[in-house]
Each structure stands twice: as structure tokens, then as C-alpha cells.
Amino acid sequence: MAVGPELTxxxxxxxxxxxxxxxxxxxxxxxxxxxxxxYEEPNPKYLGTA
Known part of the structure; x- marks a missing residue:
């Protein structure tokens, strides 16, 4: 599972x-x-998921 940058x-x-x-x-x-x-979602395929 890829994880994008952590949000502040x-x-x-x-x-x-x-x-x-x-x-x-x-x-x-x-x-x-x-x-x-x-975390930000790095894969645009999964935008809007949690």
C-alpha cells in the first residue's frame, strides 16, 4: 500500500x-x-476513498 505525504x-x-x-x-x-x-492519496485512481 503506497502512502503519500502526511498532512499537517x-x-x-x-x-x-x-x-x-x-x-x-x-x-x-x-x-x-x-x-x-x-496522508495524501498518491494514486489518482483512488481519489475520494477512505
């Missing part, structure tokens, strides 16, 4: 992912196992 916490993309995860945690009352890392 100040990037809008990182902040969006973080807000989604925090919202799910609040709504479900369950902590995620997210490691706090977000």
Missing part, C-alpha cells in the same frame, strides 16, 4: 477529517482508534 494538523483537509471523527465520537459516545495521522 493545520491543513484544511486534516481539520476536516478531525472534525468528522470528533463528531462521530460525540454522537456515538465511543472513542475512535484514529492515530491522528492523515
Amino acid at each position: 494538523p493545520s491543513s484544511p483537509e486534516y481539520q476536516w477529517v478531525q472534525s468528522v471523527i470528533q463528531s462521530v465520537e460525540r454522537r456515538t459516545g465511543t472513542w475512535s482508534r484514529w492515530n491522528g495521522r492523515v
